[in-house]
Amino acid sequence: MSEPTAGLTGPISPITPVNAWGAPLGQARVAASPADFQVTEVLGYRADGEGPHLLVEIEKCGLSTADAMQQLARAWDCPRREMGYAGRKDRQAVTRQWLSVPWPVNAALPETGPIGEGLVVLSVERHRRKLRIGALQGNRFRLTLREASLDPRAVSSRLARVARCGVPNYFGPQRFGRGGRNLSAAVDWLTGGRRPRGRSDRSMQLSALRSEVFNRVLAARVLDGSWNQAIADDLMVLDGRGSLFPASEEPADSLARRMAGLHVHATGPLPGRRADALRLPAALADWEDKQTPCLAAAVDGLTAQGLDAARRALRLSVGELAWAWPAPQTLVITCRLPRGAYATTVLRELVTWSAPE
Structure with a gap:
């Protein structure tokens, strides 16, 4: 993995995630009406x-x-x-x-x-x-993209790759509040500023900070090409489950086969207390810390808030992915995602999109 990359630190606002599979193929409108963004929860x-x-x-x-x-x-x-x-x-x-x-x-x-x-x-x-x-197990999505200035052949090629290889598992912009206000409020609070007004605000602010740490680490690994690989120091997770194991405990050829099949993924940090219990190798912990120097003081404050440190898959496996063009410039995408995943993370690998306020 590379050293920290310029542009991943700076002002305390949510970073723009780095795409894995190239620049967006064009533009589209997402959720032009509520019926264009349909979600069905799957309890299991x-x-x-x-x-x-x-x-x-x-x-x-x-x-x-x-x-x-x-x-x-x-x-x-x-x-x-x-x-x-x-x-x-x-x-x-x-x-x-x-x-x-x-x-x-x-x-x-x-x-x-x-x-x-x-x-x-x-x-x-x-x-x-x-x-x-x-x-819950996850959610099914039906997304209608309108005014889609896209080449259908390019769309098919890109989405086939997404189905085969997955996408970076970024937290979506919803996590940070309008204009990133939840993240800004969290940093202010945990570095000595104004406390949240209630339990709901506290929860949203803590989630925003942890999500931003994860997104910055993931963006750095997308930039150096290691987000969908297993390196020696990685903690791995089984797809759709929470079981962690060190990459070093499995033979490299076996791990590579399971990575290629989207059965296991490398993980990134969700900071909190008791991080030692995860047994993260010191070299990886140090590298991840270096990706978020502007958040270090807030992360130090977070450890006193009762949340245990955890890990999240760096890669998102997109299940049941299908697409169709019911009308010119109208693309319908359906897929199933595990709990905690964002459909907007899939869309950003395809289009530059806008949604109504």
Whole structure:
């Protein structure tokens, strides 16, 4: 791996991710309407059929996940704080996701159907426990790109490569807030400035800082060509799982075959306390630290906030990828991504895109 590259440090704002497969092929509009950005959450398990909670599938449009939960809590007269969700979904989209709602065991199930503006309850079943954040397999996406100034042959070639080789697993711009304000607020807070107003703001700011550290390390590895390779000091992760193991523990030829098949990936840092428990080789830890000198003081402050250090795959495997041109300059892309992955990360390897505010 190379030494820190000019342009990856400087002002404390989210970096522009570095593309792996070349410059964008053209321009397009993404999410021109909510129906152009459709997301379906995949839990990977069924409702228990009994218990003091409901597992509720909803479809929302023009609402954040928090808005939808508040609207449902009012309609069903249930405590909002005791509801659960597996993942947040975009406001400017048509999204299907699952919520858990506390419900008396002897009470009749509530009816399905519309609940106010932009919210429909699709199904209701009993469940034993509250949904926890991250308790899902992933999400399916249907993305419609309009005014797409793209050569269909070039698109097919680029997307075939994405399906075969994956893309850098950047956190998307949603992670940092409008204009990067969550990241700026996190750096200010953790270097002695204004504290977050509440638990939600605190969580978003900590996530933004950790995500920026990861994105900067990943960008450096894309630049030097090592993001989709295993080097001797790497900690590897199984695709779609959290199990880590040192690259040095597997024969190089075996590891190379599994890397080529997208079965394992090298990882990057999500900083926090107890980093020693990850047993990261000193040389790799030192190199990763050198990619984010402007964030070092904030990262030092982060370790006191109770989040344990973790690792995230540098590469994203894009499942079930397909595309079609239903009309001139209109491209529809469908795919399945694991939890924590961003569809915008896939799009940036194809087009320069704009979305409505």
